Amino acid sequence: MESQPNKQTGWCNGIAVDLYSGGVGKSCLLLQFTDKRFQPVHDLTIGVEFGARMITIDGKQIKLQIWDTAGQEAFRSITRSYYRGAAGALLVYDITRRETFNHLTTWLEDARQHSNSNMVIMLIGNKSDLESRREVKKEEGEAFAREHGLIFMETSAKTAANVEEAFINTAKEIYEKIQEGVFDINNEVCCTFLLNLAS
Amino acid sequence: MPRHAGEWKLPVKLFERMELFISFARNFLTEFFRFHFVMFSRVRNAIFNVVGGLEPLPVLKAPESGSDDRTLGPKFPYSRPHFLQFHTEEEILVSADHHIRPIIVPRDISKLPWNSGYAEAVNAGKSLRNEDQACLRRAMLERPESRERNMRGIRQDLRKMPSSPECMNPATCLPYIYFALFDGHAGTGAAVAAANQLHHILHEKLVDVIDHLLPPLDGYMQLEASTKHGTTFFIPEKAVDNEALITGALESAFWDMDQLIGEDKQKYKVKGGCTALVALFILGKLYIANAGDSRAVLCKSRCPIPMSNDFTPESERQRVRQLAALQPELLGEEFTHLYYNRRPSQRDLGKRILYRDAHMTGWAYKTVTPEDLKIPVVYGEGKRSRVLATIGVTRGFGDHDLKALNSNIAIKPFLLSQPEVQILDIQEEEIKDSDVLIMGTDGLWDVTSNEKAVEIVQRSLDHFPANDKSRLKYRYTSAAQDLVMHSRGKLYEKNWKTADGKAATIDDISVFVIPLAPYKEEYTEWKQEYEAIHGIYETSCETSEGFGKLSLKTSPIATGKAVMSGLAIENSVNRDSLPDSLGDSSASNIPLYSADIALKIDDKTCALASGQDNSVLVIENTSSGDNLSSHYNCGAEVKGTPPSSEKSASSKEGEEDYASVHALMPCTDTHTTSELNVFCQPKDLSQKPNTLTHK
Numbered sequence: 093m094e095s096q097p098n099k100q101t102g103w104c105n106g107i108a109v110d111l112y113s114g115g116v117g118k119s120c121l122l123l124q125f126t127d128k129r130f131q132p133v134h135d136l137t138i139g140v141e142f143g144a145r146m147i148t149i150d151g152k153q154i155k156l157q158i159w160d161t162a163g164q165e166a167f168r169s170i171t172r173s174y175y176r177g178a179a180g181a182l183l184v185y186d187i188t189r190r191e192t193f194n195h196l197t198t199w200l201e202d203a204r205q206h207s208n209s210n211m212v213i214m215l216i217g218n219k220s221d222l223e224s225r226r227e228v229k230k231e232e233g234e235a236f237a238r239e240h241g242l243i244f245m246e247t248s249a250k251t252a253a254n255v256e257e258a259f260i261n262t263a264k265e266i267y268e269k270i271q272e273g274v275f276d277i278n279n280e281v282c283c284t285f286l287l288n289l290a291s
Numbered sequence: 292m293p294r295h296a297g298e299w300k301l302p303v304k305l306f307e308r309m310e311l312f313i314s315f316a317r318n319f320l321t322e323f324f325r326f327h328f329v330m331f332s333r334v335r336n337a338i339f340n341v342v343g344g345l346e347p348l349p350v351l352k353a354p355e356s357g358s359d360d361r362t363l364g365p366k367f368p369y370s371r372p373h374f375l376q377f378h379t380e381e382e383i384l385v386s387a388d389h390h391i392r393p394i395i396v397p398r399d400i401s402k403l404p405w406n407s408g409y410a411e412a413v414n415a416g417k418s419l420r421n422e423d424q425a426c427l428r429r430a431m432l433e434r435p436e437s438r439e440r441n442m443r444g445i446r447q448d449l450r451k452m453p454s455s456p457e458c459m460n461p462a463t464c465l466p467y468i469y470f471a472l473f474d475g476h477a478g479t480g481a482a483v484a485a486a487n488q489l490h491h492i493l494h495e496k497l498v499d500v501i502d503h504l505l506p507p508l509d510g511y512m513q514l515e516a517s518t519k520h521g522t523t524f525f526i527p528e529k530a531v532d533n534e535a536l537i538t539g540a541l542e543s544a545f546w547d548m549d550q551l552i553g554e555d556k557q558k559y560k561v562k563g564g565c566t567a568l569v570a571l572f573i574l575g576k577l578y579i580a581n582a583g584d585s586r587a588v589l590c591k592s593r594c595p596i597p598m599s600n601d602f603t604p605e606s607e608r609q610r611v612r613q614l615a616a617l618q619p620e621l622l623g624e625e626f627t628h629l630y631y632n633r634r635p636s637q638r639d640l641g642k643r644i645l646y647r648d649a650h651m652t653g654w655a656y657k658t659v660t661p662e663d664l665k666i667p668v669v670y671g672e673g674k675r676s677r678v679l680a681t682i683g684v685t686r687g688f689g690d691h692d693l694k695a696l697n698s699n700i701a702i703k704p705f706l707l708s709q710p711e712v713q714i715l716d717i718q719e720e721e722i723k724d725s726d727v728l729i730m731g732t733d734g735l736w737d738v739t740s741n742e743k744a745v746e747i748v749q750r751s752l753d754h755f756p757a758n759d760k761s762r763l764k765y766r767y768t769s770a771a772q773d774l775v776m777h778s779r780g781k782l783y784e785k786n787w788k789t790a791d792g793k794a795a796t797i798d799d800i801s802v803f804v805i806p807l808a809p810y811k812e813e814y815t816e817w818k819q820e821y822e823a824i825h826g827i828y829e830t831s832c833e834t835s836e837g838f839g840k841l842s843l844k845t846s847p848i849a850t851g852k853a854v855m856s857g858l859a860i861e862n863s864v865n866r867d868s869l870p871d872s873l874g875d876s877s878a879s880n881i882p883l884y885s886a887d888i889a890l891k892i893d894d895k896t897c898a899l900a901s902g903q904d905n906s907v908l909v910i911e912n913t914s915s916g917d918n919l920s921s922h923y924n925c926g927a928e929v930k931g932t933p934p935s936s937e938k939s940a941s942s943k944e945g946e947e948d949y950a951s952v953h954a955l956m957p958c959t960d961t962h963t964t965s966e967l968n969v970f971c972q973p974k975d976l977s978q979k980p981n982t983l984t985h986k
Contacts, residue, residue, distance in 0.1 A: 142393065144381045157385050159393065169790075173781050177391050 120249035121184065121218060122160045125259050147260055149267050156263060175207035179269075180262045184216040185233075187246065188225040193217075193232065200240060210274045212265040214243040216258055221248040366559040367487045369479050371395075372425040374402045374409065389416040390782075394775050396768050404429050404468050408767030408804035410775040414734075415787055415797035422475035423732050423801040424486035424565070430494060432465040432501050461821040465505045467573035468810065469493065470803050472585050474732040476682075478562025481552055481689030485565055489548045493571075496540035496547075503536050504574060505821075533574055538712040541569065541580040549688045549708035556691055564682075564689030567710065568599065568730055570805065575718030575814045577728065577807070580710035582686035584733045588741050589715065590748050591726045595741035598713050598728065602686040604669045604676040609649075611678055611685065611705050615668045616649035623700040626679060627665040634667070635659045668705070674737065678705050686710070717811050718818075724757045725749065726807045727767065731774065734800035738778040738789060747773050748804060771804040 126143035141160040146153055159178070161171035181203060185192040196215070203213070215237045217228060230246060237244035243261060247254040371377050371386065376398045386395050392412045400406050404427065413421040469490050475482030497504070545567065555561050566583020579587045581599035589596040600606065608630070615621060615628035622628065632645040632654060640661065645654040657663075671677050678685060679695035679702050686707045693702045729744055739747070748770045755766035780788045780795030787795040 141398065142382070142385050144379075144385050157388070159391070169776070174391060174393070176782065177388075 121182070121216075121247065121255055121258075122158055124249045124252050124255045126158070145259075147263055149260070149264055152267075154263060154267065156259065158259075172202075172206050175203060178207055178211055179266045180212040180214070181207070182214050182216050182258060182262060183242070184218050185228065186219050187217040187228045187230075187233075188219050188222050190227040193228045193236075196236060210269060212243075212262055212269065213240075214245065214258060214262045214265075215240075216244075217246040218249060220246040220253060221251050363558065363560040365480060365483070366555055366561065367483050369420060369483055371421070372409070372411075372427075372486070374399075374427060375411075376402070387413040387419070387421050389413060392779055392782075392787075394772050394779065396772055400764050400768050403427060405806050405809035406764040406767055407470075407806065408769065408771030409802065410768065410771035411801040412734075412775050412779045412799070414799045417797060418799075420479050421799045422479050422482060422563075422565075423734070423799040424473040424475065424479075424482040425801050425803070426469070426471045426473075426486040426490060427803075428469045428490045430467060430469065430490075432467065432494075432497050432504065434463045434501050434505060461817050463505070465501070465574070466813075466817060467497070467571060469572075470570040470730060470805060472568045472730055472732055472801055472803065473565040473688075474583060474585055474734075474799070474801075475565040476563050476684065477690070477693070480560060480562035481687075482563070482565035484552050484555065484561055485548055485567055485688050488551065489544060489567065489569070492547050492551070493540060493544040493569075496544045497537070497573075500536045500540060503531070504533055534576070534714055537571070537573060537576075537578055538580075538714070541571065541578060541710060541712055545580065545582060545688075545708045545710050552689050553691045561689065564684075564687055564693065564706070566602075566684055566687040566732075568732075569710070570728060570730060570803075572717070572810050572814075575716065575811075575818065577715040577717050577810075579713045579715075581713075582688075582708060582710040583684050584736075586731060586733075586736050586741075588729045588731075588744060589726070590729055590745045591720075592723060593725075593745060593749055595745045597741060598715065600711055601733075601736075602684065602707075602711070603674075604671070604678045604683060604685055605673060607685040608669045608676075609652075610707075611669050612649040614705060618704070621700070621704050622665075622668060622679075623695070623698060625665055625695070625698060625700065626668045627662065628668050629663065630667055630669070631663070634670075635663050637664065640664075678702060682706075717807055718814060720807075720811075722807045722811050724806075724808050725752050727752075727770070728803070728805040728807060729774065730803040730805070732799065732801045734796045734798035735774060735778045735802055737796045737798065738780075738793070739774060743777070744774060747777055767804045767806055771802045774802045774804070775800045 122141065122143045126145045143158045143160065145156050145158075147156060148154070159174045161174055183196065183199060183203070185196060187193075200213070203211070215233060217230065217233045233246065234244050236242075243265065245254050245258050245261070247258050249255060369383070371383055374397050375386075375395060377383050377386065386393060392415060394410050394412050396408075396410050397403060403409060407427075409425065411421065411423060411425070471486070471489060473482040473485045548567075552561055566585050567581070568583065568585035568587060569578075569580040570587060571578040571580070577598075579598040581587065582602060584601045584603050585599075586601055587598040589598050604611065612628045612630060615626070619628070628649050630647040632647075635642075635644050639659045642659050643656045644659050644663070646657050646663070647654055666680055669676055669678055670680055674683070677683055679698075679700060681695045682690065682693065682702055685705065686709065688708055690706055691703050694700060695702055727748060729748060731739075731744075735744070751770035751773045752766050755762050755769055757763060757766070777789060778796050778800050780790065782788075787797055789795045
């Protein structure tokens, strides 16, 4: 499969996927990144939420189009259709809930199966501000990322720590692949972005 | 044609003079026309302002009125439905990604009445924008005078909370809920215009008939008006029911909407046309008005019940052909109103062919003449049928400038803005929790049958059972999303296909899934309150020994509500003083509303003053036959304080500026104004509170 950025707008598509139950703060991450704000009580994502932001890499303007998809199993068939166009993904788990970490493998399989094989995936341990309630060690996250060839980072949507970096690092990685010609981008500087949150 | 070389050898001086003359003439003409144009547009502005455009008229930029779209701006900017809460142009762009075709649902479901579901998906690239539009409104019809006067208590309430709809009294305010889908074609202008304006127009139409929908005081007419201006209250010859009035409001609103778009074309860029499907919940009923090929389907007890008919060239073939037969000049030289079982060609000249004229439903033979080689006014079958070989819908708004392909023949005369209105009596129906109304544009129905839609909705609803409180609010949104998903399908290679491998739609898709039970509940509650308040006025009055024991009898709910809303006060003194004759088993169950003072006016009439404020209720004995229990009608309400400095019982503060006397009397009553005026003499009211005047 091939990444198909929207030629008219030059957007990069990204997808956020909650793995199974939601509540890891995926939508909060998106909101923090696109709007620079934190909304503690967030509605369950039904289907898809989206955001857009312009960033600069190597002096080039890149539009990020981020799809934030529902984690619930009920919406799985709908959310899968967003995988197709994505160049990047954020796979997010909640460091205070081990089960969200345990489901990473399932999600990864699903994503690899339905998306572009070149898709850049970043693993994110969210809620790093809740150190006292931590259930998943940072080292575990790092090990998982190493094992599956992902980039890793811990973030907090609440304090905004590393949120910017997470998105931009992923975008940079995608940008490199564009330069290498891995993605067919049609002159448009653009990355398709899959923000994936495993909860 | 080759020119002679000599023609170009004119003296240079002549050229210069001609140039001078031409530039002079051009300047003169420009000034001349500019002046006239300014005058013309002023006059037109004045006319439009009178005719009533909803928005102030902008300055016209182009001398050529309206014909050049590029020079006019849109009246409303392109947007997506307000309840999707898109804040930026970028969000609109992202939502219209033709490759991903995201299924967009509202960000905040609670913005929709009863957590109704909505979902949409953009087309697969046939137009840059999503040409569907949706609108929903929860609004309140309010009697204009309700803000000022007429009802005790309510007036006080209003003073406290000037314009908060939640506090509106059911006696003067009627809530309704409006959902609409508009499927645009050949541009977004008409659909955007309809989504921005139709509900305002409809609201005005409904306000026009508020006196019927919500009678001022049931069965009473306003005396004030009739004394001043003679009989101003129009009593219709024919009995007109509310259904006909609401249907009429919808129909006239649709008509006006179309006219408005036509007028706006002179001032703004309004491109294309659109279909319209409206669901209106009002007075316990659901009204579906449809003009076009969007569809509303009721999903009841897991069965689909169509609530609208699709209007396409196919379904309206007969109407279009009859119009064409009556006005053949509308067809130009290229079309015919006849219909053939197959399209005749040159070779068929002189042969016989089966045809159908506008006045026929069957077939007959005729000999093919050159006339028959013209294109039938409606040509093509099913989804491909077209009027004048151009347009695939026959009802809706807009398309005022649309011409048949490659010709100058106007299409608008063949289009109707008139909706077909169907009514469902929700109040009478037994409504289950899973009974919903599905509204969808043709993008949905092209792929998903009514039966399939019901199946999908039921599956979604079962997934979010009603007893799961925390997730309940997602159930209708989820159902709408699943419907869109089914029709949109997924992209395989370069084709959008449904889950079962069939061709999916490449059209825009918009869907509402609206639960019916919450409206029924809401309406029942409103109706109880409404009747409670009206109960006060409609109550009968009984006495066995004359006015001394006079009390008003009303239902328990009515009394309770009335007391709560300040319309009445309960008077225990009066209730206790009731004679046994009224306190029999049946009567004692009925709470009594009593007045602070009761006045006997004459043998047949008395007046009650109900404390709190200075209004007087006039009771008249109408039944003379029954001596055991005389029946009194609540004859009139006289409101206001007598214009006297003397302190009357009911105006405790003795305020200086007295309200004028407003009286209400039964329509059927023979009493005249003069008689009523007697009741508000100051001396009649100078009684002590909490006492009854004995006979």
